[in-house]
Amino acid sequence: MTSKTKQEWRENCLAPVVKRSPERQNKFETTSDIELDTVYTSEDLTGFDYLEDSGYPGEYPFTRGVQPNMYRGRIWTMRQYAGFGSAEETNQRYRYLLQEGQSGLSVAFDLPTQIGYDSDHPLARGEVGKVGVAVNSLQDMEIIFDGISLDRISTSMTINATCAPILAMYIAVAKKQGLALDKLDGTTQNDILKEYIARGTYIFPPKPSIRLIADTAAYCSKYLPRWNYINIAGYHIREAGATATQEIGFTLADAIEYVKAIVDTGLDVDSFAPRISFIFQTHNNFFEEIAKLRALRRLWAKIMKERFGAKNPRSWMFRTHIQTGGVTLTSQQPMNNIARATVQALAAVLGGIQSLAVSCYDEGHCIPTEESVRQSLRLQQILAYESGVTDVVDPLGGSYYIEWLTDELEKRGAEYIAKIDSLGGAAAAIEQGYQQKEIQESSYRYQKEIESGQRIVVGINKFISPSPKITLLRVGPEVEINQKNKLAKLKKNRDNTKVNQTLKRLENVAQNNDNTMPAFLECVEAYATLGEMCDVLRNVFSTQREFLVV
Amino acid sequence: MAKQGKIRVLIAKPGLDGHDRGAKVVARALRDAGMEVIYSGIRQTPEMIVEAAVQEDVDVVGLSILSGAHLELLPLVTKGLKKKGRGDALVIAGGIIPEDDVPALQQAGVKAVFGPGAPTKDIIDFIKKESAK
Numbered sequence: 248m249t250s251k252t253k254q255e256w257r258e259n260c261l262a263p264v265v266k267r268s269p270e271r272q273n274k275f276e277t278t279s280d281i282e283l284d285t286v287y288t289s290e291d292l293t294g295f296d297y298l299e300d301s302g303y304p305g306e307y308p309f310t311r312g313v314q315p316n317m318y319r320g321r322i323w324t325m326r327q328y329a330g331f332g333s334a335e336e337t338n339q340r341y342r343y344l345l346q347e348g349q350s351g352l353s354v355a356f357d358l359p360t361q362i363g364y365d366s367d368h369p370l371a372r373g374e375v376g377k378v379g380v381a382v383n384s385l386q387d388m389e390i391i392f393d394g395i396s397l398d399r400i401s402t403s404m405t406i407n408a409t410c411a412p413i414l415a416m417y418i419a420v421a422k423k424q425g426l427a428l429d430k431l432d433g434t435t436q437n438d439i440l441k442e443y444i445a446r447g448t449y450i451f452p453p454k455p456s457i458r459l460i461a462d463t464a465a466y467c468s469k470y471l472p473r474w475n476y477i478n479i480a481g482y483h484i485r486e487a488g489a490t491a492t493q494e495i496g497f498t499l500a501d502a503i504e505y506v507k508a509i510v511d512t513g514l515d516v517d518s519f520a521p522r523i524s525f526i527f528q529t530h531n532n533f534f535e536e537i538a539k540l541r542a543l544r545r546l547w548a549k550i551m552k553e554r555f556g557a558k559n560p561r562s563w564m565f566r567t568h569i570q571t572g573g574v575t576l577t578s579q580q581p582m583n584n585i586a587r588a589t590v591q592a593l594a595a596v597l598g599g600i601q602s603l604a605v606s607c608y609d610e611g612h613c614i615p616t617e618e619s620v621r622q623s624l625r626l627q628q629i630l631a632y633e634s635g636v637t638d639v640v641d642p643l644g645g646s647y648y649i650e651w652l653t654d655e656l657e658k659r660g661a662e663y664i665a666k667i668d669s670l671g672g673a674a675a676a677i678e679q680g681y682q683q684k685e686i687q688e689s690s691y692r693y694q695k696e697i698e699s700g701q702r703i704v705v706g707i708n709k710f711i712s713p714s715p716k717i718t719l720l721r722v723g724p725e726v727e728i729n730q731k732n733k734l735a736k737l738k739k740n741r742d743n744t745k746v747n748q749t750l751k752r753l754e755n756v757a758q759n760n761d762n763t764m765p766a767f768l769e770c771v772e773a774y775a776t777l778g779e780m781c782d783v784l785r786n787v788f789s790t791q792r793e794f795l796v797v
Numbered sequence: 798m799a800k801q802g803k804i805r806v807l808i809a810k811p812g813l814d815g816h817d818r819g820a821k822v823v824a825r826a827l828r829d830a831g832m833e834v835i836y837s838g839i840r841q842t843p844e845m846i847v848e849a850a851v852q853e854d855v856d857v858v859g860l861s862i863l864s865g866a867h868l869e870l871l872p873l874v875t876k877g878l879k880k881k882g883r884g885d886a887l888v889i890a891g892g893i894i895p896e897d898d899v900p901a902l903q904q905a906g907v908k909a910v911f912g913p914g915a916p917t918k919d920i921i922d923f924i925k926k927e928s929a930k
Contacts, residue, residue, distance in 0.1 A: 358812070358813035358814055358864055359813065361813075362813055362840075369842075370813065370840075370842065371813075372866075372869060372870070373812065373864075373866030373868075373869025373870050374812055374813050374864055374865075374866045377864050377865035377866055378814070378864055378865060442815070445815075446815045446816075447814065447815015447816070447817065447839045447840070448813075448815055486816075486818070487816075487817075487818050488818050488822075574818070576913075577913065577914055578893075578912055578913045578914060579914055611893070611912075611913050611914075612893065612895050612896075613865070613893065613895055614865070687821055687825070690818050690821070690822055691821075691822055691825050691826075694822045694826070694917065697916075698916050698917060698918060704914075706914075707914045708916075719895050719897070722865065724869070793838040793839055793840075795836075795838045
């Protein structure tokens with residue numbers, strides 16, 4: 248006799264089997280502690296309304312995707328994160344990646360550049376060129392993009408506290424190439440709140456930092472209409488230890504804070520919201536990650552439409568880049584990371600993302616080699632051109648499990664947003680250490696689960712075998728020495744009177760409420776250094792100490 | 798270094814990288830194992846770390862670094878500790894540190910390097926064993 252309801256089936260069919268041989272675990276949960284049932288049916292979707300909750304792709308609430316035909320029209324942008332050592336080496340890597348079929352560039356900057364110190368600053372000691380390329384002045388930016396026409400590519404830059412001056416350098420390069428600014432296509436991360444929460448490269452307190460973001464929003468909306476001036480990041484929040492639901496809640500709460508701040512400067516929400524973009528992570532739990540991306544699209548659409556009253560459908564669209572989870576990589580048996588990355592990249596594609604970077608197998612040891620980056624790019628190309636997953640939009644939509652999980656993640660993400668609202672918004676909650684504490688709890692628990700064997704990581708706490716030696720990329724101390732020499736020469740040969748004038752004007756603009764972007768551009772074109780510009784701002788804005796919580 | 802009472806540990810992040818997940822997890826685990834732990838926060842220069850280690854009179858200095866600047870910065874910490882008469886402090890490190898770099902760090906006085914995936918239990922056991930010497 249066949250069962251008519253899930254309850255009947257549970258009693259008549261499932262229970263005897265489980266009684267005979269117990270299941271592998273007492274309970275099954277996602278990484279966000281969402282307890283999972285054995286199977287999902289239409290009974291789990293009571294109240295689910297296709298048109299309201301799902302809708303058609305390309306239409307509100309975009310659960311199924313922001314484009315009506317998704318990858319049938321255009322494959323996602325393949326954009327591996329790269330940049331190291333000197334501007335010259337980085338330029339070579341970019342030319343190589345473009346020649347290998349990559350469709351966009353993604354610039355990694357070294358830490359001094361991210362925190363506004365020139366290569367000759369005492370705090371830059373040992374760090375120059377290590378995790379990205381060192382950029383001290385327009386001169387370095389000119390070399391990085393030498394021979395690469397900026398109207399032919401889209402460029403993403405992982406830059407936050409120093410976004411405005413770095414963007415000004417990119418604009419200056421475009422001007423030197425004789426290009427109209429409305430031809431520029433790309434993204435700057437420009438998301439300072441997650442730096443306080445998770446990533447650490449902030450300089451100034453939240454208020455002036457958010458003002459710089461609003462300045463870039465206003466400037467780009469006017470002059471660089473195709474530029475995604477902000478790329479709000481869940482990636483680093485997840486890397487620091489957040490669960491999938493915390494990643495949703497904390498990141499969208501940050502986004503809400505930015506939209507509020509920009510609206511407060513007097514801009515109409517529809518004039519800047521269409522260019523807001525995101526970067527998230529895909530972690531190991533395959534279905535949770537797919538559901539997360541679907542939930543994010545629906546939640547963001549509702550926030551923009553209902554909370555901010557946006558009318559332009561483009562303002563409702565959640566467009567995102569994905570980087571597969573760096574934190575899921577192991578340094579042990581590094582080739583296993585290719586399998587992890589494949590699962591995560593597939594989740595991203597089934598989740599309907601716009602661009603993708605696949606973390607490289609050697610990243611548990613060093614920044615990636617040319618070989619490991621190529622492997623990541625090939626992984627993307629195999630998914631795109633061999634697997635067939637690109638042929639139908641949102642192929643998992645309508646799965647009882649996926650739809651149920653999408654609802655669950657949306658609900659739990661929204662609960663975190665409500666909690667942060669009650670603390671006074673994202674910035675106020677950060678000042679109280681709320682997100683930081685929550686993330687620490689999650690990451691510590693995750694670690695304990697691994698150490699107790701409750702969570703299996705292949706090659707770490709189970710299935711251990713010797714790791715083969717792999718070739719590593721090294722950035723030697725000569726990069727720092729060369730960079731310092733180049734900087735000294737620059738400071739001697741430029742028109743220093745002009746530099747001082749432009750820095751003075753930057754100081755004045757920073758002190759009142761004018762848009763800082765034109766002043767940055769003047770400084771940059773006079774070859775003022777990033778460190779000099781940031782010193783001016785440090786004096787005007789003051790610096791932020793760590794909101795220490797442990 | 799065998800002494801009475803709780804083992805005092807400074808967990809510090811030299812250099813500019815903000816990846817503090819590992820440092821915070823280790824700090825918590827050592828605390829749960831009964832040690833007294835001071836966490837420095839991010840962006841510490843070697844000089845600041847030495848200063849804190851001396852001031853707080855710690856037995857152990859744990860350095861977490863993921864930026865690749867370990868060969869430059871970690872020896873400055875061990876040198877600084879010796880200069881201040883605290884060469885006896887147990888210095889250990891963790892983070893993204895290629896195996897090939899470990900001998901150079903050990904030569905500079907870093908007693909052990911715990912890479913990605915190292916269980917916190919191994920770190921706790923190592924500290925306890927060394928402290929009992």
